[in-house]
Amino acid sequence: MKRFLAAASLLALAATGTLAEPVKIGMITTLSGPAGYLGEQVRDAFVLAIEQEGGKLGGVEVQLVVEDDGLKPPQGLQIAEKFVGDEGMKLLTGIIFSNVAGAVVPEVVAQGAIYVSPNAGPSNLAGEGCHPNYFVVSWQNDALHEASGTAARKLGYTRAVALAPNYQAGKDAIAGFAREFGGQVTEIYTQLDQTDFASEMAQIRAANPEVVFQFHPGGLGIAFLKQYQQAGLLGQIPMVLSEPSLDAVILNAVGAAAIGLKGTTHWAADFDNAASKAFVAAWQAKYGDKPLTTYAQQGWDTAQLIASALRKTGGVDDIDAFREALRAADFASTRGDFRFGPNQHPVQDWWLIEIVADANGKPQIVTREQLRDDVGDSYAAQCKM
């Protein structure tokens, strides 16, 4: 009887054509520490996209393997070697932090695998360091903050203090902001593991700028905003922020103090397009009132891009065909307009957002106006593929 059942199930498998191994997707992401929720958001949205298709992406069975890099580049590299070397995976994604990406991505693409970034887009991998096997779905780091520079300029400010942690994405942030802002910028660098910003608050007060721009992802941003308020600076010196410093988790933690802050984003949950509405509805159906951030949207869009390519190629065995299919970016992005520039980083629109009080007095993100239309990044021209 047992043997008969086994044979029957084998037959059934053969008939539906699912005997083929599922496509393995390796996700290296940050799940622990103050920024652990960033990776969690990317992972949850990616898992949601797979579930929506009943275990498939683009009609192809996939298996997602997730590991935590702990925000440590060597740990990320170790996981990548296991994924690509030992397990023979050809498709990796998930990295949140640029310092981890800087260590992992060159290694992965050198071994012939494809890496699709749902978040980090460091400048050194966007210009001369670009690679045909490396795609970024989110944004190039500088572009993310150039929008804030545009916003601060349009709001009429000329003197700014810009703060960011001293690592690749932090340097990219200040460079991007300053490039579009055009005014006078005082730069202050913090540490990626810093939680006490008392000394920086004193420096901001002493510099007394017209506007403060700061980029502190995850828990750092929560601590920074709270201490900015405690220092009595919140009402005094306005802030213009990029989306990683104003995500839904940070807003929940900071509370009413965030109301009135202005920022910039490539997507917000109130976007009025079919893809975005479907994503927000699916998220709320599965995760209830768990905060929904741009990280989740990036994870979702990454999954949709991969799905669009798998739909054309049926798998990753022919890596050249798969790469071509990715490059076409033939999917409906939740952000509206989306295509890849010559360095396989996004060409997209940027928006001004404002934090307002909702019916319960809680902070809520509202999209105001378009700041930049169809822009790529400043490094695309240096990319020779």
Next chain:
Amino acid sequence: MSILLIEQALNGVQYGVTLFLLAAGLTLIFGIMGVINLAHGSLYMIGAYAGMYAAAETGSFWLGLPVALAAAAVAGLAVEALVIRRLYNRDHLDQVLATFALILMANQAIILMFGRQPIFTRLPAGFDGSVQLLPGLAYPTYRLLIIAVGLAVAAGLWLLINRTRVGMLVRAGATNRDMVRALGVDIRLLYTVVFGLGALLAGLAGYMAGPIGAVQVGMGEQILLATFVVVVVGGVGSIRGAFVAALILGVVDTMLRAFLPTLLRQVMTPAEADQLGIGIASMGIYLLMALVLLIRPRGLFATA
């Protein structure tokens, strides 16, 4: 500029008193019992988590405080009775290994109970703003509260050590443990009291530090290293030494971090200046320790 200097000095004092709250317990435990307790930072973390949990349940910061103190003290007493008591006569390597194991266990236990995500707590009502100390200098009220609490604890400990019978025994124990035992003092009870008190102060420091940064796993280890430097610089077993050393190191560390990058920026790019400046600032307190040990090998206020 002078306003900035004063504000950074206050930041240094606030960091210093937090270090003192931790170092006071550590220096007594080290000085009187001769035990190196690496798990002191875990008591700091336990205080922060327990207090944060109680504050969230009751909705009151102040109700969280006694819970934080009690949890850290109870945890400290349990650690003393179950682990440390067996280590008094072993060498320091055994103590380091055992208490390091305690760190790993405490961290895993907290991860199991609260998860890996750091928890952000709110400031108590009335202390969530800032006060105008001088024209142009508004300072966060909560940080002033930390400074006040630290100074009050320092005064209380001074009275306890110098004006009470228990304090006399503590001083005697720090100077010559064997003689105290030979005179018929119940040294075991004294050890337990000292350990519990040290744990309680660590819990207080942890709970007070919570709302400024984040309550997270490993928060104790971050600050423990600086605390050991304070103990060594101040002189093992000396509360007075711990107090002076904590304030000096707190101010020196903060000043270096605040002003060194700015000075270096005169001669190099901001990113490089900050990298180098922070690098040197991180070494600052260790250089200071080396200097002090060179001149006074037993610390500033050595007890024997």
